[in-house]
Amino acid sequence: MANDLQGESSPYLQQHANNPVNWFPWGDKALEKAKAENKLIIVSIGYSTCHWCHVMERESFENTAIAETMNKLFVSIKVDREERPDIDQVYMIAVQLMTNSGGWPLNCICLPDGRPIYGGTYFKPQDWQNILLQIAQMWEEQPELAIEYAERLTQGIAQAEKLPIQPIPTHYRFQDVLDVVMPWKERFDLKNGGYHGAPKFPLPNNWLFFLRYGHLAKDEQALAQVHRTLRSMSSGGIYDHIGGGFSRYSVDPFWHVPHFEKMLYDNAQLISLYSEAFQQHRDLHYRQVIEETIEWAERELLAPNGGFYSALDADSEGVEGKFYVFDDHEFNFLKEDAELARLYFQITADGNWSEEQTNVPRINLDDDHLIQQAGFSEKEWDDYLHELKSKLLAYREKRVRPSLDNKQLTAWNALMIKGLVDAFLALDHEDYLHRAHQVAKFLDEQCTHHGRLLHQPADHNRHIYGFLDDYAFCIEAYLSLYEATFDEQWCLKAKNLADQAIELFYDKQECVFHYSSHDSEVVVARKSEVMDNVIPSSSSVMVRQLHRLGLLYDNQAYAEIAEQLFANVFPQIKTYGSAYSNWAIHLLEMHYGIWEIVLSGEKNKEWQREVNRQYIPNKITLGGTKTVIPLLEHKVGLESKAYLCKDKTCSLPLDSTAELFNLINIEQGKTPKN
Secondary structure (H helix, E strand, O other): OOOHHHHOOOHHHHHOOOOOOOEEEOOHHHHHHHHHHOOEEEEEEEOOOOHHHHHHHHHHHOOHHHHHHHHHHEEEEEEEOOOOHHHHHHHHHHHHHHHOOOOOOEEEEEOOOOOEEEEEOOOOHHHHHHHHHHHHHHHHHOHHHHHHHHHHHHHHHHHOOOOOOOOOOOOOOHHHHHHHHHHHHOOEOOOOOOEOOOOEOOOHHHHHHHHHHHHHHOOHHHHHHHHHHHHHHHHOOOEOOOOOOEOOEEOOOOOOOEEOOEEHHHHHHHHHHHHHHHHHOOOHHHHHHHHHHHHHHHHHOEOOOOOEOOEEOOEEOOEEOOOOOEOHHHHHHHHHHHHHHHHHHOOOOOOOEOOOOEEOOOOOOOOHHHHHHOOOOHHHHHHHHHHHHHHHHHHHOOOOOOOEEOOOOHHHHHHHHHHHHHHHHHHOOHHHHHHHHHHHHHHHHHOEEOOEEEOOOOOOOOOOEOOHHHHHHHHHHHHHHHHHHOOOHHHHHHHHHHHHHHHHHEEOOOOEEOOOOOOOOOOOOOOOOOOOOOOOOHHHHHHHHHHHHHHHHOOHHHHHHHHHHHHHHHHHHOOOHHHHHHHHHHHHHHHHOOEEEEEEOOOHHHHHHHHHOOOOOOEEEEEEOOOOOHHHOOOOOOOOEEEEEEOOEEOOOEOOHHHHHHHHHHHHHHOOOO
């Protein structure tokens, strides 16, 4: 019989709707039942494309004996971490405090009021059954021990990532940047790219920091590591050479064998990263990666309503990666092209993934002799390779596809807007800008309710109002649309969202943005999100966008909030740069400043293209022929002029972009290192 998850719209919750476990969705019904019956709660958290979540479901949650224990002794709640990141955040911190590790599936055993007392990630079936019986016995015989532990743990959760208010430095020195960079560099894998060891995650914001730092500080070692990493990732099996797009991570140090799930948030950020890297170093392979990844996202994740779905599963037919791997003989359908295709994608009879005796396609970007031996010119090879990939893609499409997580999350769609805009700025493809506008229209029409952002479109069950990351990434996306179009409606939208975010999430007493709004449900403790992860933290994104809005609108209130929050986090950055990478980008902007490039008049679009062909990472580009933005006052009109501004000071009007670039070079030469 179906349990209480049968009416939920989340694909992850739907996956568990027919388990013998009497699952409840998070809500009053489950929480009130636990209190009324004085039963402990199991909070089990995961997401639809999580491989080990599937494994634990098969082994434990479909096991009738284990289900009987859970149903008799506990109230069991299933949570989709992507649908309710606020709940996931609290219980993840609890498990990290208990075990010094975390991940998904995430399983917490809690008091009837929701406070955690035990937790972990994946459990083997017998271990899970034993733990349930032991903790249920303790709750029956010694409940005071559980209550005492829950009180201590709840205090720890409340204090986690809570930072004291610090004095604001008068300036940030180059030495401050080096204090972050030098220990961070020690982790570089100078052979394979990325960091030493395995698994290897792409971590787009980490490499965006080093790309910008390397360029601004003229650190050739850092730049080399960025490009080594980007080329290694996009030649390894973590990149889908047949259909485009990146998997979440590789299980080995070589970027070869991926964990095959594909997430919108990874690929959106990687589009941005490769676009910016292409501006810094015009590697045509980067262009190919950008184009193929966008093609994949539009082909496999784009919904009819103009927004993007969340993810593709790692598994198909119950086997991880089955959709993506090839046996040697499968290439025979290519006939006379089979042998060259095998060589190019490194397909072998024994399998290049030896553990599974199959092949994960990968390439060698330095295999120029292969192309030359085949007798192709560069243009002929590009056309041939495109045709070859199309044939392999059509062959692969006949397989049973991985399942689609069709949630449409506001924050992730905003990241995709930013990726599409960055790709447009780097490659000048108008289609990408058009698609970004379509996604923005989706957010406006489907992800708002009574003037507030939603976390995802409303369904028949509920409205989930937006969290801080939904606001922060939308503000960033809208400001990127402004810079691409000079359409000031996007600035106004960003400003309105910033005002709303301050009202809903900002705590003036503690000088912190909470992740959930003031009027939302409090789950154990109200948290802020400070440390950057695979996705930058909502707080770091808010700080960077408030700083930019402060410049655009000459708004000291925005600037003061951003300055204080950054000052509070600043002492933490050097402790572990990788976990504060977006904050570290802000540190670069604090030290080097932000160029405000104003392009006025009828040539503004032409000049904008010329600016986009340069790599100037610490800039805001503004312009047009009319304005209501304070920073542009008295600067824009019909006459084509450029201005370079920084620190509330602007140059005299310039008559060409050549003069603009020359002035930037002169001014950069004056930037003090300390």
